[in-house]
Amino acid sequence: MTPNRVLINVLMSPQLTPAIKAAGYDPFGIRILSDHRGYFIDFDTTAFCGYTPTKLSTNRHRDVRSTDPPQLQTYLIAKIQYLKGHKWFERLDALMESADPNHDAAEALDRDLQGASWEASNACRFSYRSPWSPRFANAWAKINFYKLARSQKVNNQDY
Numbered sequence: 001m002t003p004n005r006v007l008i009n010v011l012m013s014p015q016l017t018p019a020i021k022a023a024g025y026d027p028f029g030i031r032i033l034s035d036h037r038g039y040f041i042d043f044d045t046t047a048f049c050g051y052t053p054t055k056l057s058t059n060r061h062r063d064v065r066s067t068d069p070p071q072l073q074t075y076l077i078a079k080i081q082y083l084k085g086h087k088w089f090e091r092l093d094a095l096m097e098s099a100d101p102n103h104d105a106a107e108a109l110d111r112d113l114q115g116a117s118w119e120a121s122n123a124c125r126f127s128y129r130s131p132w133s134p135r136f137a138n139a140w141a142k143i144n145f146y147k148l149a150r151s152q153k154v155n156n157q158d159y
Helices: 014-019 045-049 069-085 088-097 103-123 134-154
Strands: 020-025 039-043
Touching (some): 014 020, 069 088, 069 103, 088 103
Antiparallel strands (some): 020 039
16 A cells, blocks of 8 residues: 555445545645544435435524534423423324324324424524624634644554
8 A cells, every 4th residue: 555545444334335436635734633534435325315304504504403402402391392292202103103104194293293392483583693704714723723733743544
């Protein structure tokens, strides 16, 4: 193996192989300071899932941020209240205890679960947050570059 080549092993079902569109790896220290690299595999989602999944909105346009504990608490409380108000848990128990399949009841539960998600999301709407300024982003990149250089020297590694 030549020094410029990297071997990456990924464990996956062989049936997924035809769905692979691209694969690669990140440079050292690109997201976190480490002597490890992140790697990725891009799948053809239609081949992988059998349909094209719905595109997610950008982070900037999402209402809920799971890294914001007070907002997450608001979301969960609103969702549970909605579900309790629609007797969702009781209906789920009844469906699970039934010996006969009831597709209409399952679909109704699914619709109410989606409605609860919308309701909880609306309870969490917040005002626009401005992105990092270019000056701040450059300073952050410079700090990480110097941390990586220091790690490279300390660990005697060529990143």
